[in-house]
Amino acid sequence: MEYLEFEKPIQDLMEQYDNCSLVGEESGVDVKLACAQIEDKILEKKKQIYGNLSPWERVQLSRHPQRPYTLDYIAGITDKDSFIELHGDRNFADDKAMIGGMAKIDGKKVMIIGTQKGRSTKDRQYRRFGMPNPEGYRKALRLMKLAEKFSIPVITLIDTPGAYPGLEAEERGQGEAIARNIFEMVQLKTPIITYIIGEGASGGALGIGVGNKVYMLENTWYTVIAPESCSSILWRNWDHKEDAANALKLTPKDALDNKIIDGIIPEPLGGAHNDSAVAFENVKQSILKNIKAFSKFTGKELETQRQDKFIAMGQFKG
Template identity: 60%
Template sequence: MQFLDFEKPIAELYDQLQKLKDGGEKAGVDVSATVKEYEQKIADTRTNIYEHLTSWQRVQLSRHPDRPYTLAYIEKMCNGFLELHGDRNVKDDKAMVGGFADLDGETVMFIGQQKGINTKMRQIRNFGMANPEGYRKALRLMKLAEKFNKPIVTLIDTPGAYPGLEAEERGQGEAIARNLFEMVKLRVPVICIIIGEGASGGALGIGMGDRILMLENSWYTVISPENCSTILWRSWNFKEKAAEELKLTSEYMSSFGLVDGVIKEPLGGAHVNPDEMAAILKAKIKSTIAELKQIDADTRISQRIDKFSGMGFFDEK
């Protein structure tokens, strides 16, 4: 298990617990009572730490290397998944995945960014940063789902759309804008869930739906704390302050009315118990689909437009 900087007290207790177990096994001594005391101490320490997380610590959790990504959730939640490839124009973007899946007998179109589980796969997946063809693939799959009247679930986890020159040459901005224009008119239920990082237009490109949800330790904002710090202070050293000022956590997003709900994670984060997290997420998806199916398509579209039109704070003079 990998521990983050602020989890150092938990890591030290785990080390002591392991040494205790090893010593007891080597000496043939029953240490079960002491083990229970250490386990309780670990649980209490973890609870205390996670009750007082800062915005930057939640950003760190959203990037934890063991945190489940899109394909992991689909695998754990669904009985079968048929991945579909390509935008029928340029190529298949590995950073954006999607396809039909069987969610307890309900056919659902799942679409999301995939970061990769090791160094090689992260390079292949471009660290979850999609090119224009990724967003065009996503839109193609959404239109396919609409054609067959199947609900759409997007799982958002990206540090942003790929900012390279070739992406801009192929119309990165247009691709994201086109997705927003088309998603608001989709006649099927659309659920968007931020499962990790939700940065900039890269997240928004598959983030317009009837219900916008966030996992507890995810974040959603126009720019990453590091890049915000670089722009304002010409240094990454103020990333913690930038994270606080951006108000990017699920708690803030919910209070601002920018998301419709926050999904609780297991204590310690989704990576501590991926199976439990997948079960919680699955139950929420199923109940939300059932809720949205009770609303006719025209009303859903109207509510979707009103939702996004009403976001933000401004004064007219």
């Protein structure tokens, strides 16, 4: 298990627990009581730390290298061997940072689309750190249109630091591709259910994030710009990234309070990587609940509900 800087007290207690168990095994002494006391301290420390996370600490947790990614969620929530990945935008290439395909969840057909990061150095380069090119957004739109044709719900899973900022992406119309997706998604006549499972940054996230319902997992963030980038613009360096994280109101609670999202999906204590099966089940149950609720809507009603939801954002009564 890898530990973040603010998790060091937990790491120290875990090492004490391991040493306690080892002493018991090697010496034959009954140390169950001592180990149990350390376990209680570990649980107490976890509740203390994870119950009082700062926005910047939540950003760090969303980027934990062992956190489950889109393909992990697909494997964890879909019926066995039901996912069929579909490739290419029928125009330029197949973007490995954006994946999608048909699947079944408890026998119900869905189209799942999401941004995918890599774990190894080679895989990170292959997936471009989860930053899609224009062809990735065009592939996503192609799959959404296919789902609309057959009245299949669309599930989008977002975990991206933003759209790919390279010159070649701009040459191929990065801005237009994201804008086109937003334009088409607000008019799609099939349910769209969106989940922020890690990082949700800028237009890179919004390009597949226009849903009838939008949810954030407990330890994720969703805002117009990453804290480091915000700090570099305002203060000309990354030293104020924590201040930027506080100011951006990027946590799930902030987004829910500001009516940007519709709900927060709970995670296991310490983050989704601590017990991914629980995180998968929580997301799965939310998907099934929404599929059932939206099955009663007509295509026009789905379109209207989605448009009204996003038009209402940013409207406040004094």
